[in-house]
Amino acid sequence: MSDIALNFTRNEYADRLAATRKAMADAEIELLIVTDPSNQAWLTGYDGWSFYTHQAVLVGPDGDPLWWGRGIDALGARRTVYMSHDHIIGYPDHYVQSDERHPMDQLSTVLAERGWDTLAIGVEMENYYFTAAAFAALQKGLPNARFRDATSLVNWRRAVKSDREIEYMRRAARIVEAMHQRILEVAEPGLRKNELVAEIYHTSIMGADGHWGDYPAIVPMAPSGMDATAPHLTWDDKPMKTGEGTFFEISGCHRRYHCPQSRTLFLGKPPQKYLDAEKAVLEGVEAGLEKAKPGNTCEDIAEAFFSTLRRFGFEKNNRTGYSIGLSYPPDWGERTMSLRAGDHTELKPNMCFHFMPALWLDDGGIEITEPLRITESGYECFCSTPRQLFVKE
Amino acid sequence: MSDIALNFTRNEYADRLAATRKAMADAEIELLIVTDPSNQAWLTGYDGWSFYTHQAVLVGPDGDPLWWGRGIDALGARRTVYMSHDHIIGYPDHYVQSDERHPMDQLSTVLAERGWDTLAIGVEMENYYFTAAAFAALQKGLPNARFRDATSLVNWRRAVKSDREIEYMRRAARIVEAMHQRILEVAEPGLRKNELVAEIYHTSIMGADGHWGDYPAIVPMAPSGMDATAPHLTWDDKPMKTGEGTFFEISGCHRRYHCPQSRTLFLGKPPQKYLDAEKAVLEGVEAGLEKAKPGNTCEDIAEAFFSTLRRFGFEKNNRTGYSIGLSYPPDWGERTMSLRAGDHTELKPNMCFHFMPALWLDDGGIEITEPLRITESGYECFCSTPRQLFVKE
Numbered sequence: 001m002s003d004i005a006l007n008f009t010r011n012e013y014a015d016r017l018a019a020t021r022k023a024m025a026d027a028e029i030e031l032l033i034v035t036d037p038s039n040q041a042w043l044t045g046y047d048g049w050s051f052y053t054h055q056a057v058l059v060g061p062d063g064d065p066l067w068w069g070r071g072i073d074a075l076g077a078r079r080t081v082y083m084s085h086d087h088i089i090g091y092p093d094h095y096v097q098s099d100e101r102h103p104m105d106q107l108s109t110v111l112a113e114r115g116w117d118t119l120a121i122g123v124e125m126e127n128y129y130f131t132a133a134a135f136a137a138l139q140k141g142l143p144n145a146r147f148r149d150a151t152s153l154v155n156w157r158r159a160v161k162s163d164r165e166i167e168y169m170r171r172a173a174r175i176v177e178a179m180h181q182r183i184l185e186v187a188e189p190g191l192r193k194n195e196l197v198a199e200i201y202h203t204s205i206m207g208a209d210g211h212w213g214d215y216p217a218i219v220p221m222a223p224s225g226m227d228a229t230a231p232h233l234t235w236d237d238k239p240m241k242t243g244e245g246t247f248f249e250i251s252g253c254h255r256r257y258h259c260p261q262s263r264t265l266f267l268g269k270p271p272q273k274y275l276d277a278e279k280a281v282l283e284g285v286e287a288g289l290e291k292a293k294p295g296n297t298c299e300d301i302a303e304a305f306f307s308t309l310r311r312f313g314f315e316k317n318n319r320t321g322y323s324i325g326l327s328y329p330p331d332w333g334e335r336t337m338s339l340r341a342g343d344h345t346e347l348k349p350n351m352c353f354h355f356m357p358a359l360w361l362d363d364g365g366i367e368i369t370e371p372l373r374i375t376e377s378g379y380e381c382f383c384s385t386p387r388q389l390f391v392k393e
Numbered sequence: 394m395s396d397i398a399l400n401f402t403r404n405e406y407a408d409r410l411a412a413t414r415k416a417m418a419d420a421e422i423e424l425l426i427v428t429d430p431s432n433q434a435w436l437t438g439y440d441g442w443s444f445y446t447h448q449a450v451l452v453g454p455d456g457d458p459l460w461w462g463r464g465i466d467a468l469g470a471r472r473t474v475y476m477s478h479d480h481i482i483g484y485p486d487h488y489v490q491s492d493e494r495h496p497m498d499q500l501s502t503v504l505a506e507r508g509w510d511t512l513a514i515g516v517e518m519e520n521y522y523f524t525a526a527a528f529a530a531l532q533k534g535l536p537n538a539r540f541r542d543a544t545s546l547v548n549w550r551r552a553v554k555s556d557r558e559i560e561y562m563r564r565a566a567r568i569v570e571a572m573h574q575r576i577l578e579v580a581e582p583g584l585r586k587n588e589l590v591a592e593i594y595h596t597s598i599m600g601a602d603g604h605w606g607d608y609p610a611i612v613p614m615a616p617s618g619m620d621a622t623a624p625h626l627t628w629d630d631k632p633m634k635t636g637e638g639t640f641f642e643i644s645g646c647h648r649r650y651h652c653p654q655s656r657t658l659f660l661g662k663p664p665q666k667y668l669d670a671e672k673a674v675l676e677g678v679e680a681g682l683e684k685a686k687p688g689n690t691c692e693d694i695a696e697a698f699f700s701t702l703r704r705f706g707f708e709k710n711n712r713t714g715y716s717i718g719l720s721y722p723p724d725w726g727e728r729t730m731s732l733r734a735g736d737h738t739e740l741k742p743n744m745c746f747h748f749m750p751a752l753w754l755d756d757g758g759i760e761i762t763e764p765l766r767i768t769e770s771g772y773e774c775f776c777s778t779p780r781q782l783f784v785k786e
Contacts, residue, residue: 049611050625052521052724072711072753076623093711094735097728099545102519126495126526128445133518133544135525151526152492194605198598205591212587212630218442219608230469232443237605318465318486329722331445335490342487360465 006045006082007255008164013082016043019157020059029122029148031111032059033138035130037328039154040067041256044083048076051129051328053096054103060116068107070096104134108141117142122150128330155336158325161350165257165325166373169352172259173371173382174208175252180263180385187392189242189267193235197222200250207254216251216258217332223247228365231358242268247358247367251332258324258332259382260354262367265390277366278389280312281357285370285387288320288339288355292372292379298343305339305357314359321356324371347374352382399438399475400648401557406475409436412550413452422515422541424504425452426531428523430721432547433460434649437476441469444522444721446489447496453509461500463489497527501534510535515543521723548729551718554743558650558718559766562745565652566764566775567601568645573656573778580785582635582660586628590615593643600647609644609651610725616640621758624751635661640751640760644725651717651725652775653747655760658783670759671782673705674750678763678780681713681732681748685765685772691736698732698750707752714749717764740767745775 006013020043024032034057040046043057044065055069064083067074074090081088091106111117123138124130126149139147161169182203187196200220207213223233224246231249240246244267251260266274288305305320321339324332332354337345339355351374358367366389371382399406413436417425427450433439436450436458448462457476460467467483474481484499504510516531517523519542532540554562575596580589593613600606616626617639624642633639637660644653659667681698698713714732717725725747730738732748744767751760759782764775 047627048623048625049614049627049723052611072624075753076626079620079623079626094733096712097715097726097731123525125529126524128521128524130525131519131521132516132523132525132528133542135528136518149526192605194598194600198595198606201594201598202591205587205594207587207630212585212628213591215612215627218445221442227472230441230472231465232441233469233472234440234442234608235605237600319489322490330442333445333490338490340487360468 004079008045010082012162012164013043013045016157017059017065020154023153023157024059024122027122027148027150027153028120029150030061030119031116032122032150032153034059034154035124035134036127036154037129038326041328042158042326043154044081046077047080047256048073050076054129054134056107060114068110102133102137104137105141108138111142118144120146120148122148122153124151125149126151152336155334158334159323159336159351160348161325161352166350168254168257169259169325169382171209171211171254172252172257174211175204175213175254176250176259176261177383177385178208179203179250179252180248180261183248183265184390187240187246187265187267190239192237192239193222193224194237196240197235200248204250204252208252211254214253214256216253216260217327217329218251221249223365225364229360229363231360231365240267245270245274245364245366247365249367256326256328258327259371260324260332260369261371261383261385262356262358262369263385263390264366264368265392267392269393270389270391273361274364274366274389276312277314277359277361278368280309280314281359281366281368282387283312284308284357285355285368288357289370289372289379292347292374293377294347294349294374296347298337298339298345298347299341301355302339302341302343316359321353324352324354349374349376397472401438403475405555405557406436406438409550410452410458413547416546416550417452417515420515420541420543420546421513422543423454423512424509425515425543425546426517427452427547428517428527429520429547430522431719431727434721435551435719436547437474439470440473440649441466443469447522447527449500453507461503495526495530497530498534501531504535511537513539513541515541515546517544518542519544545729548727551727552716552729552744553741554718554745559743561647561650562652562718562775564602564604564647565645565650567604568597568606568647569643569652569654570776570778571601572596572643572645573641573654576641576658577783577785580633580639580658580660583632585630585632586615586617587630589633590628593641597643597645601645604647607646607649609646610720610722611644614642616758618757622753622756624753624758633660638663638667638757638759640758642760649719649721651720652764653717653725653762654764654776654778655749655751655762656778656783657759657761658785660785662786663782663784666754667757667759667782669705670707670752670754671761673702673707674752674759674761675780676705677701677750678748678761681750682763682765682772685740685767686770687740687742687767689740691730691732691738691740692734694748695732695734695736709752714746717745717747742767742769
């Protein structure tokens with residue numbers, strides 16, 4: 001492993017493992033099967049686009065975690081994880097996308113060989129990549145195990161970031177700033193949307209401030225006009241038009257750490273409704289940010305934002321933000337905290353959020369968002385992108 | 394829906410629905426819950442990066458399919474599906490990533506309201522996005538339903554492409570050709586890998602031959618040297634070096650249709666081992682292609698390839714290709730046919746494959762692959778990229 005550069009110190013990986021083991025003990029879990037790629041990377045350093053076949057990190061009763069996955073990807077594990085090679089287990093290729101056998105059959109054997117087949121086993125029931133069939137195969141293969149739902153057990157350990165993680169997110173922040181800058185430089189009536197997206201991609205991967213760009217866990221979303229009434233459309237080759245707004249929901253990414261930020265660009269003179277929406281969103285953001293400090297809750301930020309919005313006559317029926325950090329597709333959120341009513345999570349220093357006060361209106365959308373970090377006394381916005389509706393007349 | 398441009402005729406969508414209903418009848422399934430985003434798009438036209446929250450297409454006993462998903466994404470469905478708006482159902486946002494309630498609780502109510510809660514219900518047990526928790530919630534919410542495994546039921550209907558689908562794949566082929574061309578133009582010792590990947594992305598989204606580039610379901614994989622001993626590593630900012638090989642596993646994409654193709658570039662004079670591997674792979678490809686015709690099987694292609702490879706003294710322990718077409722992340726394969734021993738699927742005209750004879754060696758990797766279509770009498774390679782190890786001395 002001498003030529004492998006880990007993204008974090010071995011001490012940091014040890015801290016993460018200890019925190020996970022403590023949470024396992026609290027939940028009476030003896031063996032944790034981690035199928036979330038973000039959790040796998042956080043625990044071991046594993047990095048590769050291999051999560052489309054079944055793989056897992058196993059946190060057993062003691063010792064370093066085990067990486068388990070497709071045989072050809074065990075080679076990638078050797079290139080990326082901190083554990084020694086005897087902690088890497090590959091399964092044969094005939095388990096891949098077969099309708100006769102499931103990789104979890106093989107995992108059951110691996111666990112039985114270690115005497116782990118009668119333990120209390122935590123599985124991430126609600127995770128992309130832990131399919132209904134995977135669980136069925138495990139239940140069949142491990143009839144004496146006691147399964148417990150460990151959804152988000154590791155995700156919650158990731159909520160408060162280390163200084164090194166914050167450093168990577170700051171690098172990603174420089175990248176997303178550069179991406180918005182590039183949009184403002186090149187967007188103009190007649191430019192085809194895919195041509196603009198090509199520029200966004202180029203900037204995001206080139207990186208910024210001397211740091212390279214990794215792939216964000218979501219592709220750029222850049223809908224215009226009526227397409228911007230919906231939040232998650234991607235792009236086509238229609239030319240940009242005067243009189244249309246386009247929002248850009250994009251993220252910088254460095255070593256899998258994300259800093260998402262959205263801005264909206266209007267070509268031509270925006271209608272009054274757009275300017276009203278801008279004013280409502282900006283005041284709502286200010287009101288929300290005032291609540292962003294240790295001791296307050298996620299709900300406090302959301303309530304301050306939503307009540308301001310309502311005062312301006314706008315309604316929004318969806319959450320206004322979520323926790324961010326390390327992520328793999330299909331989502332750059334951490335799936336723990338949400339900025340919405342009912343989320344009473346107490347804010348702590350080095351929690352990081354994408355404060356996402358998007359408004360999708362009848363005939364367009366406006367997104368002016370802020371990625372932020374909770375500090376000892378309040379918050380720090382990761383980005384210096386001007387907080388406004390961009391207009392090119 | 395007047396301003397919506399569908400990617401296929403309504404007749405083609407009707408044919409797809411009829412083929413799916415026939416397969417449902419054969420499997421004694423009365424209601425199909427389609428959670429695979431590729432299958433959703435194929436059945437309805439739905440397109441959006443929204444699959445990170447639960448959504449489904451419902452094929453009931455009669456009538457058009459229903460689209461069901463997060464409320465804000467119902468707006469995206471209105472912009473993309475062929476069905477009328479009363480076939481689009483959104484669920485409230487407090488079901489999103491909540492640890493108190495699951496979107497499938499809400500779907501159970503939707504089904505009960507239609508009297509579908511006692512039917513034989515097909516679910517895609519082995520699909521990304523159909524989590525163990527989703528199935529558990531459905532089982533709890535629909536105690537009188539009889540669940541059947543419908544994994545790949547729709548995927549198999551997609552195996553033989555329509556002429557319009559082939560046309561989109563040909564456009565994607567022009568794009569991946571342009572991507573490889575761009576790599577050859579700019580790669581040189583000292584170029585940072587992320588700078589090269591930025592160029593690859595830019596070319597892929599700009600498109601080719603007048604057709605725009607969509608995002609491929611997998612990001613570019615471009616490992617060099619020892620990193621190329623593993624198949625699925627992505628990139629960093631290390632400079633390219635003389636004396637190192639790099640393989641590029643990339644795909645063009647147009648309207649979600651893929652044409653993946655890999656090539657390997659060696660900077661400097663390749664060692665004899667590389668040239669031997671090139672020769673083995675190229676002869677193996679020729680041998681495999683000779684078997685690529687209707688009436689033969691997937692296994693026939695694989696056996697011809699592997700036996701040639703063995704004759705040259707190389708071993709490969711994994712499948713050498715898979716079915717391709719419409720796809721969403723995390724995989725551009727269709728998860729039906731594989732080119733490997735034991736796959737006795739009979740080849741038919743307009744089946745499409747990525748013939749993927751990659752070799753990962755002790756100190757590097759070589760990938761020289763061909764996307765192809767089965768014709769009435771043999772095969773057609775989608776791409777004209779020269780079939781060789783690229784060398785820049």
